[in-house]
Amino acid sequence: MLTHLERLESEAVHIMREAVAESANPVMLYSIGKDSSVMLHLARKAFFPGMLPFPLLHVDTTWKFRQMYAFRDEVAAAADVELIVHRNPEAVARGIDPFTHGSALHTTIWKTEGLKQAIDEHGFDLAFGGARRDEEKSRAKERVFSFRSAQHRWDPKQQRPELWRLYNTRKAPGESIRVFPLSNWTELDVWLYIHREQIPIVPLYLAAERPVVERGGTVIMVDDDRMPLEPGEVPEIRRVRFRTLGCYPLTGAVDSEADTVPAIIEEMVASTTSERQGRVIDFDESGSMEKKKQEGYF
């Protein structure tokens, strides 16, 4: 009898093999976060001892933490990894940033629009994503194979039923598929698996002394000098870590002493705050993730 982690691993491997076998030009969305690390690890297992049969795509915003870029570049240096980095040229030209333009516009232009551009530009017909059904209520109903129209829209009313291990991967020209191999994983499963498999992660997940400011109850790390400090605001050094990673101005830190993966797991089990709370974009209103997804946010 398989343990639950083995069952989850086997399922993810099966999903990846199906997706690659039935698509012409697959890609893996690589966000540098822990879920991406797990996905990459699973992909290597799925096609072992063969090479990864697809490139990685990082839709960059230029506002990630510096340690994330360093980690990404090390991942990209591996012999079996081909990494494509896409930055929305319009966002580059207009200098979109989360401070001046707000989190919603920042996310829309860099991430949502950037992702659409990259998929269109390279002609990818299938993209792996690390989203999990436990992250947010609207995701609980998303399929493992989720279809996007040629305009990249997601229609929750037009989802295909998924039975047994059978995934219908047929699509019309121009349409693309998002595939979520970690659909049935929980945050705890991800950490247990990282621990069990010794998967490398960005050090920001582990507690360390970091310069932070507190804004509206969210603890923001001052990662570089692009961050405008408000009058009287002085960064303080606190021992913090991050439960999710994104653009540093939009990612809240938590006070923590957990500086190893087992300590994170221990802290998580004792924790009473869900993972996405650290993400500023979800706060807008109840149901906001669902709206973003319909517009093409991953």
Next chain:
Amino acid sequence: MGAGRQHAQPAAQPGSCPGAEPRSKPGAHLGEQPGPQPAAQPGVQPSGRAARRGAGALDVDAFLSAHEHKSMLRFITCGSVDDGKSTLIGRLLYESKLVLDDQLAALEADSRRVGTQGGALDFALLVDGLQAEREQGITIDVAYRFFSTERRTFIVADTPGHEQYTRNMVTGASTADLAVILVDARKGVLTQTRRHSFLVSLVGIRQVVLAVNKLDLVGYDEATFGAIDEEYRALAGALGIPDVRAVPVSALVGDNLTSPSPNTPWYRGPDLMTILEQAPADPGAHDGPFRMPVQWVNRPTHELRGFAGVVTGGTVRPGDRVRVQPSGVESTVARLVTADGDLPAAEAGRSVTVTLVDEVDVSRGDILCSADRPAAVTDQIEAHVVWMAEQPMLPGRRYLLKLGTRTVNATVERPKYRVDVNTLEHVAARGLALNEIGVCNLGLDQPVALDPYTDNRDTGGFILIDRITNATVGAGMVHFGLRRADNVHWQHLEVDADAHAALKGHRPAVVWLTGLSGAGKSTIANALERKLHASGVHTVLLDGDNVRHGLSRDLGFTDADRVENIRRAGEVCKLMAQAGLVVIAAFISPFRDERQMVRDMVSDVAFVEVFVDTPLEVAAGRDPKGLYAKARRGELRNFTGVDSPYEAPESPEVCVDTTVTTADEAADRLVAHLGAILRHG
């Protein structure tokens, strides 16, 4: 993968990437963790109900080790909106302490705003996901929820109980090990309870927990519970569900969900959570013969040729004799390759890469089987089909059928009967509408390997896909392969196509004219036959109207009958072409699918699709038979172009625009087009 892994090992695969800043190796510190005190009970997991608040006293080592060895149970909950199903699931999440503080705050706010409990916590809001349905107050799709206790982790498929959503329940049940069926204690076993139970048995779930809910509203009356329990057992027995456990609960109050309730002292059985923790998990095809549908041929080097897939039945070991179905070739398993090293054995559920001793031909879509108990190979099956699309199932139409990793063309025959899910009666049916279930034969265009669904869900379950919209339109469960295809053998014909062509002096062909009624198909067809005949070509003309007077006189003009009409015409084309003739066929043939079907049927003969392109208003203006006028007066139903669709060809060999081309000119173009074909085939 990773079987028998005793200890974590450094990630040494190509491309492992250490972090940018120096950091401790995760896991390496496990044994040295100085912090937490040993738990009072070693091995007890803190993720569960009792543990969260006491997590300060966590033994990380014991926790990690215990959690790694947890099993997983997937179950489905069935009940209607009024049965309190969402409340029950929300309550299980809440009681297992998996509702976190910020979610709780959101729940409190939502409960005040849209809750149905007068501002008190409405647990249903924890699980009702999409905004639209939250506003309607109902669940409209399959949602998956996750929680865990000391003993196991759970995945719950939550599906609506409303009548029109059979599709969702079958979908959610297809991956479930167990079903929780809710009944309202005030109402007892209802029609919908029968429906849910039938679907559960159809999908092959053998364990049912009957949760008799809202017991608080009947004063925790033992006799009420007993009567419902008894009535349900009779139903389950009739449906062949072997394992039933009934538990009296109140989802709203929390009785017997995670601990025995003082309100039901007469009930001595376990609470619902305990039942879920102790039920056999993943009771799949472990005991059956070895099966592995091949997903991917992994050939990174000349030395290694591996076949990757999930073991969906039995266990496989190196040295085992296997048969590749449907080809029937046999070999012996050499290795079970994984990234964590070769395995000594792989059981059902595990993803592996199998290498064989011999160089045999294996590709995606094949099934590796135990050699002494291989899967059947057939191109005719009988199956239960659940219809999942708004567009009804049309007998005679071809759909794509995906079973395991193989996709083939399938033609569904007229259902033998439909099952009324409310009365479980067998009812005569011409097709299947959305959410209807029937027993049908399906003919496949090539043999596939399969098992009866009751033996193996993965090699006996299939989906049907619409060839045009690509939607998943049906799901099927194989009863058995029919032997008919085996017993009716193709007779070898000694006078072959070359011999016919030599005698006739030209190759055969099928010229298929499609277009609206009144487009000019018959006129062009006649002109073409005249010209070919004059130049010594042997022809036959099949006209749609004429065929309907004879071969298809029993058919009407519904979509299903149109499909069957074209299938018959296609078979006739094939026979005539085999005789060496040039077949000129003039049929409205409104559906792309069926034109493709005919093209595939006569695949060894040249097929020339001719789109006689006449705008609707022009054809209706000509109206040589007065049919458009009738149809527009409502005297003629299902008339193409009026109240029945016409799907224009996307890439016909020849396109004739009759507004600028005469029939004679069109015929000349076709003769020219056929010139090379008739000479060389």
